[in-house]
Amino acid sequence: MLKKRIIPCLDIRDGRTVKGINFLDIRDAGDPVALAKAYVAQGADELVFLDITATVEKRPALVSLVERISVEINIPFTVGGGINSVEGVAALLQAGADKISINSAAIRRPELIRELAQNFGSQCIVLAIDCRKEADGWRVFTHGGRTPTGIDALAWAAQAEALGAGEILLTSMDHDGTKQGFATELTQAICDRVNIPVIASGGAGRREHFAEIFLQSNADAALAASVFHFGEIPIPSLKQFLTQQNIPIREARL
Amino acid sequence: MIAIVKYNAGNIRSLINALVRLGIEPLLTDDPDQLREAEKVIFPGVGEASSAMAYLRQRGLDQLLRSLKQPFLGICLGQQLMGSHSEEGDVACLGIFPEKIKKFPPLDKVPHIGWNNFEELKGPLFKGIEKTDDMYFVHSFYMEKGPDTIASTDYILPFSAAVHRENFYAVQFHPEKSAAVGQRLLSNFLEI
Numbered sequence: 276m277l278k279k280r281i282i283p284c285l286d287i288r289d290g291r292t293v294k295g296i297n298f299l300d301i302r303d304a305g306d307p308v309a310l311a312k313a314y315v316a317q318g319a320d321e322l323v324f325l326d327i328t329a330t331v332e333k334r335p336a337l338v339s340l341v342e343r344i345s346v347e348i349n350i351p352f353t354v355g356g357g358i359n360s361v362e363g364v365a366a367l368l369q370a371g372a373d374k375i376s377i378n379s380a381a382i383r384r385p386e387l388i389r390e391l392a393q394n395f396g397s398q399c400i401v402l403a404i405d406c407r408k409e410a411d412g413w414r415v416f417t418h419g420g421r422t423p424t425g426i427d428a429l430a431w432a433a434q435a436e437a438l439g440a441g442e443i444l445l446t447s448m449d450h451d452g453t454k455q456g457f458a459t460e461l462t463q464a465i466c467d468r469v470n471i472p473v474i475a476s477g478g479a480g481r482r483e484h485f486a487e488i489f490l491q492s493n494a495d496a497a498l499a500a501s502v503f504h505f506g507e508i509p510i511p512s513l514k515q516f517l518t519q520q521n522i523p524i525r526e527a528r529l
Numbered sequence: 530m531i532a533i534v535k536y537n538a539g540n541i542r543s544l545i546n547a548l549v550r551l552g553i554e555p556l557l558t559d560d561p562d563q564l565r566e567a568e569k570v571i572f573p574g575v576g577e578a579s580s581a582m583a584y585l586r587q588r589g590l591d592q593l594l595r596s597l598k599q600p601f602l603g604i605c606l607g608q609q610l611m612g613s614h615s616e617e618g619d620v621a622c623l624g625i626f627p628e629k630i631k632k633f634p635p636l637d638k639v640p641h642i643g644w645n646n647f648e649e650l651k652g653p654l655f656k657g658i659e660k661t662d663d664m665y666f667v668h669s670f671y672m673e674k675g676p677d678t679i680a681s682t683d684y685i686l687p688f689s690a691a692v693h694r695e696n697f698y699a700v701q702f703h704p705e706k707s708a709a710v711g712q713r714l715l716s717n718f719l720e721i
Contacts, residue, residue: 276645276646276683277641277643277644277645277684278643278644278645278663280643280644315708320643320644342542345542345543345546346546346549349547349550349705349706349707349708349709349711349712350665350706350707350708351665351667351703351706368540369540369542370542371540371542371543371546373543373667373706396575396576396577397640397669398575398640398642398667398668398669399575441640441642442640442642470635470637470638470639471638471639471640472638472640472642472643495638495642495643496643525644525663526661526663527708527709528662528708528709528710
């Protein structure tokens with residue numbers, strides 16, 4: 276049976292992890308490679324590295340970081356943040372990334388999704404959608420939820436699937452950072468609209484929230500950052516808890 | 530020497546890294562002599578079947594790969610290209626295995642992405658690996674079940690997660706991305 280995936284997300288700036296991470300017993304908590312290895316050992320099913328480097332000039336550092344991650348990590352990982360060209364994606368995939376996620380660049384020019392899917396296959400193209408609930412439905416936002424686009428999130432997801440996106444990373448900006456649980460209604464609305472896997476993101480605060488998103492929607496994976504980074508929810512205990520709720524979860528073997 | 534077949538499909542960085550972690554320095558080559566002389570050959574691949582087959586035929590690699598006698602492991606698209614025919618681009622494949630490659634019917638999400646386990650499992654490739662162990666899959670096309678199936682996985686329908694005939698082995702999942710269990714499978718192949 277296909278398992279539900281648990282995905283820690285690491286924010287990267289200038290090749291270093293951004294948020295202080297203080298529970299794992301590692302020497303350099305700012306080193307994304309050391310952190311990633313610790314998450315693999317904990318049983319993470321996949322990792323997402325989100326590059327929030329402010330300046331374009333410093334972006335090449337990301338490719339060498341991806342090379343280092345690929346040497347050390349034997350589970351799939353996605354790289355996202357500011358990716359906007361076929362060449363940029365080629366460099367990251369050659370460096371060892373399994374998937375890349377695109378967001379604003381695809382909103383500016385949806386054809387980018389088709390170009391990437393044709394060049395590299397849908398399986399490695401993740402479309403990240405950040406949205407907020409408004410009176411008439413969910414609308415897509417960019418720049419961390421600050422900039423409205425007016426685009427309907429459900430229609431955008433369907434269009435992205437038609438253009439060749441292989442997976443959707445769905446973040447509810449209404450839930451992100453609240454620790455009050457994932458956006459189950461939104462996630463299910465997207466799952467009803469598309470036939471590609473959906474990763475739910477935003478709102479994880481307790482183990483029960485992960486059970487909720489998997490039991491109340493068809494989400495394929497749940498992504499979180501701070502609850503993992505600060506050790507509030509250790510992945511082994513989370514996976515044990517979800518297994519007890521009869522949710523199909525991978526038992527990592529070391 | 531362990532050779533990896535060099536062709537136009539995909540991203541082999543993860544496979545090379547996984548072999549290096551096992552203490553192997555693989556040789557990436559499309560040279561017929563080097564492939565014939567290799568102790569073992571790995572045929573990876575991520576990409577589209579008909580363009581990959583066109584590339585192999587243009588260079589005569591299709592005939593060469595079929596003629597190899599040493600232990601041979603196809604991975605993901607590599608497995609699919611070893612079947613008799615693929616619905617992806619409606620193309621005749623290498624025919625090492627009689628099983629055909631079909632597109633998943635849209636009865637559930639496609640691609641099949643994530644960790645999945647096995648319905649049945651046999652042979653030396655899976656030594657020390659259990660039916661309940663999960664490997665990482667990512668694919669929209671699958672090899673049907675047939676006489677060569679040594680592992681089957683159920684997603685939408687039961688398909689060949691692994692096949693074996695003579696010196697040829699092939700797996701649909703990505704052992705190089707499947708944590709410790711995947712590493713074990715690669716190490717089993719190296720011991721065949």
